[in-house]
Each structure stands twice: as C-alpha cells, then as structure tokens.
Amino acid sequence: MKILVPVKRVVDYNVKIRVKPDGSGVELANVKMSMNPFDEISVEEALRLKEAGKAEEVVVVSIGPAKAEETLRTALAMGADRAILVETDDTVEPLAVAKILKGVVEAENPGLVIVGKQAIDDDANQTGQMLAALLGWAQGTFASKVEIGADKATVTREVDGGLQTIDIKLPAVVTTDLRLNEPRYASLPNIMKAKKKPLDKKTPADFNVSTAARLKVLKTEEPEGRKAGVKVKSVAELVEKLKTEAGVL
Amino acid sequence: MAILLLAEHDNTTVSDQTAKALSAAQKIGGDIHVLVAGKGASAAASAAAKLSGVSKVLLAESDDLANNLAEPLAALIVSLAGSYDTIIAAATSVAKNVMPRVAALLDVMQVSEITEVVSADTFKRPIYAGNAIQTVQSTDAKKVITVRTASFASAGEGGSAAVESISAAGNPGVSSHVADALSSSDRPELTSAKIIVSGGRAVGSAEKFKEVILPVADKLGAAVGASRAAVDAGYAPNDWQVGQTGKVVAPQLYIACGISGAIQHLAGMKDSKVIVAINKDEEAPIFQVADYGLVADIFEALPELEKAL
Numbered sequence: 027m028k029i030l031v032p033v034k035r036v037v038d039y040n041v042k043i044r045v046k047p048d049g050s051g052v053e054l055a056n057v058k059m060s061m062n063p064f065d066e067i068s069v070e071e072a073l074r075l076k077e078a079g080k081a082e083e084v085v086v087v088s089i090g091p092a093k094a095e096e097t098l099r100t101a102l103a104m105g106a107d108r109a110i111l112v113e114t115d116d117t118v119e120p121l122a123v124a125k126i127l128k129g130v131v132e133a134e135n136p137g138l139v140i141v142g143k144q145a146i147d148d149d150a151n152q153t154g155q156m157l158a159a160l161l162g163w164a165q166g167t168f169a170s171k172v173e174i175g176a177d178k179a180t181v182t183r184e185v186d187g188g189l190q191t192i193d194i195k196l197p198a199v200v201t202t203d204l205r206l207n208e209p210r211y212a213s214l215p216n217i218m219k220a221k222k223k224p225l226d227k228k229t230p231a232d233f234n235v236s237t238a239a240r241l242k243v244l245k246t247e248e249p250e251g252r253k254a255g256v257k258v259k260s261v262a263e264l265v266e267k268l269k270t271e272a273g274v275l
Numbered sequence: 276m277a278i279l280l281l282a283e284h285d286n287t288t289v290s291d292q293t294a295k296a297l298s299a300a301q302k303i304g305g306d307i308h309v310l311v312a313g314k315g316a317s318a319a320a321s322a323a324a325k326l327s328g329v330s331k332v333l334l335a336e337s338d339d340l341a342n343n344l345a346e347p348l349a350a351l352i353v354s355l356a357g358s359y360d361t362i363i364a365a366a367t368s369v370a371k372n373v374m375p376r377v378a379a380l381l382d383v384m385q386v387s388e389i390t391e392v393v394s395a396d397t398f399k400r401p402i403y404a405g406n407a408i409q410t411v412q413s414t415d416a417k418k419v420i421t422v423r424t425a426s427f428a429s430a431g432e433g434g435s436a437a438v439e440s441i442s443a444a445g446n447p448g449v450s451s452h453v454a455d456a457l458s459s460s461d462r463p464e465l466t467s468a469k470i471i472v473s474g475g476r477a478v479g480s481a482e483k484f485k486e487v488i489l490p491v492a493d494k495l496g497a498a499v500g501a502s503r504a505a506v507d508a509g510y511a512p513n514d515w516q517v518g519q520t521g522k523v524v525a526p527q528l529y530i531a532c533g534i535s536g537a538i539q540h541l542a543g544m545k546d547s548k549v550i551v552a553i554n555k556d557e558e559a560p561i562f563q564v565a566d567y568g569l570v571a572d573i574f575e576a577l578p579e580l581e582k583a584l
C-alpha cells in the first residue's frame with residue numbers, strides 16, 4: 027500500500043503572530059515557518075506503518091509557494107520516500123486544497139491518506155473531511171490510534187465525550203490528533219539524504235482546479251486584548267476578591 | 276431564507292451547544308428547522324421543538340444514524356440541502372466531523388467556528404489560535420457554518436414547533452461503529468459550565484489531579500479542564516483539554532492551576548469572564564491574562580482554597 031501525506035507550511039507554532047496595521051492580513055514577512063504540527067504527526071504515523079510492513083511507500087504533498095519545498099524536504103528527511111509540490115502563490119482554501127489532493131490521489135492511487143486534523147494558521151479543520159467526501163471514501167477523523175487490517179482500518183477518535191472507535195473501509199482518509207504519536211526528529215545524515223530524494227513539481231492547473239477564493243476576507247483584526255489584573259497575596263484575599271469584587275462566587 | 280440547524284443530542288435532550296448555535300442562526304435570520312438524526316431520538320426531537328424560534332423539527336431515525344457516522348449523516352443532510360440556504364451546527368466533534376463533508380459534497384467552502392454574525396453572508400472567525408480575527412464574506416450560494424458556542428448565549432425555550440419524521444438517505448456503507456469509551460461524570464460539561472478549574476503539567480500525576488484539583492471543583496460545582504501537557508502525560512482524559520485544539524470555553528470563572536499560559540491554551544479560555552491563575556512562577560505568561568494572580572505552589576494553595584470555600 028502507498029500512503030499519501032499532505033503537509034502544509036505554516037507559521038511556526040511558537041511564533042506570536044502580528045496583524046498588519048492596515049487590517050489586510052497577518053504579517054508573514056521574516057516569520058519562522060515550519061511544517062504544520064499535525065502534519066508531522068501524520069508523516070510519523072505513515073513512517074511507522076511503513077516500518078511495520080503495512081505500507082511500501084510514503085509520498086508527501088504540499089500545496090503552496092516555492093518555499094514549501096523546505097517543508098517537503100523536512101518530511102523527506104524524516105523518512106518519506108518522495109514528494110510532490112503543487113506550486114502556487116495564492117492562498118488556497120481547504121475546498122480547493124481538497125480538490126487538488128483528489129487529483130493527486132487519482133494519479134497516485136494510495137490506499138490511505140493521512141491528513142492533519144487542522145492547520146494552525148486557518149484553524150479550519152476541513153480538508154481531510156472534504157477530501158474523503160470528494161473521493162466518496164470513508165473518513166476516520168481526529169485519530170489517536172490507527173490499526174490497519176486487510177481491507178479496513180480501525181480508528182480510535184478523540185470526541186467531545188471521550189473516545190469513539192470505528193472501522194473504515196480502505197482506501198480511506200484519516201485525520202490525525204495530537205496524541206496519535208510523537209514525531210521523530212530528522213537526523214543530520216537523513217537531512218543530507220533528503221536533498222537527493224525525488225520531488226515533482228505541479229501546478230493547480232495540472233489538476234484543473236481553480237484556487238479562486240470562495241470566502242472573501244474583508245478584514246483581519248487583533249482580538250480584544252485582556253489586561254493583566256492584580257496579584258493577590260493569599261488564598262484568603264483571592265476568595266474575598268472573587269466574592270465581593272468579581273461577584274463570581 | 277430557510278436555515279437547517281443540525282442538533283447535537285443524546286436521544287433525550289438537545290445539548291446546550293445547540294441552543295447556542297440556534298442563537299447564531301437567529302442572528303442570520305429566517306425560518307429555522309432543526310434536524311435531529313439518530314435512533315430512538317423522539318424525546319430529543321420534542322425537546323428541540325420547544326426551543327424558541329424553531330419553526331419545524333425534522334426527525335430522521337435509522338440504525339445507520341445511531342452513532343453519528345460521518346458518511347450516512349452527511350448523505351442525509353445533503354439530501355435535505357435543496358430546501359435551505361444555510362446549514363449550521365455548533366462546532367462539536369460531531370459537527371466538525373460531518374459538516375466539512377457536507378460542504379464538499381455541496382461544493383461550498385465551509386465557514387468554520389464563527390464567533391459573530393455580521394450579516395447573513397458575513398461572519399467573524401478566529402484564526403491563528405485566536406490571535407487574529409477575520410471577517411469573511413461567503414460567496415457561495417449555500418452557506419455551511421459551524422459555530423463557536425462560547426461566543427453565543429443559549430436560545431431560550433417557549434417554542435412549539437411541529438415534529439416531522441423523515442427518512443434517512445441511505446448509508447454508503449464504508450464505515451461502522453465499533454465502540455464508545457465515553458467518560459461519565461456528575462460534573463457539569465466543560466462547554467456550558469459557569470466555573471472551570473483547570474490543571475496543568477504541574478499537577479504531576481492522575482492521583483494528584485484527584486487529590487488537589489477535583490475537590491476544589493466539586494466544592495464549586497465546577498467542571499474540570501486540563502492543559503494539553505496534563506492530558507498528554509495521562510493526568511487527565513482527552514475530553515478535558517482546553518485550547519486551540521481542545522475545547523473552547525468561556526465560563527464566568529476559570530481557575531488555571533499550574534498552567535503556564537501557552538498561546539494554544541489561551542486560545543481556549545481567554546474569553547472567560549474572570550480568570551484566576553495560580554502558578555509558582557511569577558513570570559508565567561498566564562498572569563498576563565489573569566484578573567487575579569496568585570504566585571504560589573498549587574499543592575499548598577489548592578487545599579487551602581478548598582477549605583476557604
């Protein structure tokens with residue numbers, strides 16, 4: 027089985043982003059970029075399945091600017107076999123990403139696509155579900171455990187009330203939650219090796235997908251800030267303030 | 276303009292989050308129909324019919340719909356979509372699973388986790404863990420929307436809508452339910468609790484969570500939350516996680532105990548009315564958002580707090 031893993035280049039999770047003063051968006055110039063944390067988890071899961079003999083090849087794909095090649099190289103350094111960059115400078119919404127991924131799936135015929143639960147920039151949490159819909163495949167979202175059987179996968183999902191386990195027929199789309207695994211770091215020799223691994227370049231037009239936005243962004247603004255309050259000296263003072271000043275007890 | 280609201284229910288009642296999403300639907304404006312899908316859910320349908328501003332409840336029952344599997348539920352919603360301009364649901368794990376599937380089948384770009392309705396096609400939503408707020412206008416003919424419930428008040432009761440039984444749309448048959456391991460508790464639910472006591476990595480173990488966090492929560496009738504670090508370490512179950520990738524809460528009072536205040540955690544609780552932070556590091560970022568900060572060791576402060584309440 028081949029596993030396809032989409033990886034997105036996003037602002038590093040440690041960076042506190044700034045909104046541009048003119049409200050046109052978020053400042054992305056000179057900001058540290060990294061692989062979306064959930065996608066690192068996806069790559070790790072795919073590699074573990076390969077190491078366990080459940081998969082033969084791990085292909086990573088990113089839709090984004092030329093610099094997204096760095097993100098793909100990171101995935102290759104972790105151990106992925108091959109990469110595809112679908113190059114565009116447009117901001118591509120989840121629906122269009124899913125349509126492009128559908129095209130990649132039709133070309134590559136993977137038995138499993140492992141997608142991140144959400145991208146930490148748009149916080150959309152849509153792409154995997156949309157891809158499954160477009161392919162008419164089953165989806166196992168927010169996975170904290172994945173077991174691959176003969177023609178099905180058993181997926182334990184993190185849901186509001188606890189955990190739910192489902193069986194999904196393969197081929198399928200799985201989306202990864204934080205507790206699925208702990209991603210490995212790429213070793214230096216593997217980083218060097220990754221530079222020579224194959225990377226194919228495509229464009230959205232190759233898949234006949236328009237990247238025109240369906241959601242018009244009218245404005246981007248800072249959230250209402252919260253000010254630091256006061257420090258209290260003791261538990262007694264805290265309880266007193268919560269009762270009389272805040273009125274919440 | 277008609278709106279279809281997907282209800283989150285437990286067969287007998289409709290969740291408070293649905294009542295909050297109903298408020299968002301009312302702000303969009305139009306005839307509001309509520310869809311109750313499940314098996315043996317007629318009591319939930321009756322409960323939905325009592326919500327104010329609901330003009331009709333659609334009750335779809337079948338074995339396929341019993342466990343909220345995405346594929347048959349999406350098929351049902353898509354089969355109804357022709358009659359609606361807007362399909363909306365609270366951003367619960369059920370809706371986050373099924374609504375994007377519906378959106379893609381309808382060739383619509385979903386608007387995820389709205390925090391404000393500006394007009395019927397324009398919404399505010401947080402991006403970057405709530406560090407920026409976008410105003411977006413949907414250009415799609417149909418709108419598929421999930422609602423961040425912490426930002427809306429619950430719609431009241433007083434309605435008397437008719438309940439109409441409809442048939443399920445068939446099951447693509449690609450998934451099946453194996454088991455649920457749901458945590459049961461007498462404590463209030465995180466997303467509707469008035470008070471939340473949350474513990475972080477500092478708590479140190481599941482036993483200590485029971486020893487120092489739960490007694491304070493129980494004394495206050497509060498729900499219990501946790502940071503990702505506490506959940507990853509196994510001190511607390513996954514459904515207690517508050518944050519960018521956990522639950523988003525806005526109680527009257529949030530007490531953060533031994534939590535540093537990473538942006539991903541703040542994303543889930545910074546809209547709480549009053550925030551208390553107890554942390555032994557006076558430089559901890561959590562103090563920048565706390566109304567009341569106590570620099571102290573939680574293992575001393577929490578037992579003392581429990582006694583003082």
Ligand SMILES: Cc1cc2nc3c(=O)[nH]c(=O)nc-3n(C[C@H](O)[C@H](O)[C@H](O)COP(=O)(O)OP(=O)(O)OC[C@H]3O[C@@H](n4cnc5c(N)ncnc54)[C@H](O)[C@@H]3O)c2cc1C
Nearest residue numbers: 475476477502503504518519520521533535540555556573
């Ligand atoms: C993609 C992604 C998503 C994430 N999503 C979430 C999320 O949804 N929710 C979330 O919470 N995190 C999330 N995180 C993790 C987040 O970045 C932090 O790592 C996490 O919130 C830290 O948890 P903590 O505050 O409990 O632990 P720490 O940061 O280790 O803080 C522990 C705090 O306890 C204090 N302390 C230690 N001992 C004591 C004591 N005895 N008494 C008092 N105070 C003490 C310390 O001073 C410190 O401030 C996410 C991260 C990523 C990358």
Ligand SMILES: Nc1ncnc2c1ncn2[C@@H]1O[C@H](COP(=O)(O)O)[C@@H](O)[C@H]1O
Nearest residue numbers: 032033034089142144145150151152153
């Ligand atoms: N531009 C992209 N390139 C590759 N994968 C993407 C892209 N956008 C989204 N994804 C995948 O979809 C997941 C969810 O993203 P989202 O739906 O935007 O929250 C991410 O974790 C990625 O796995």
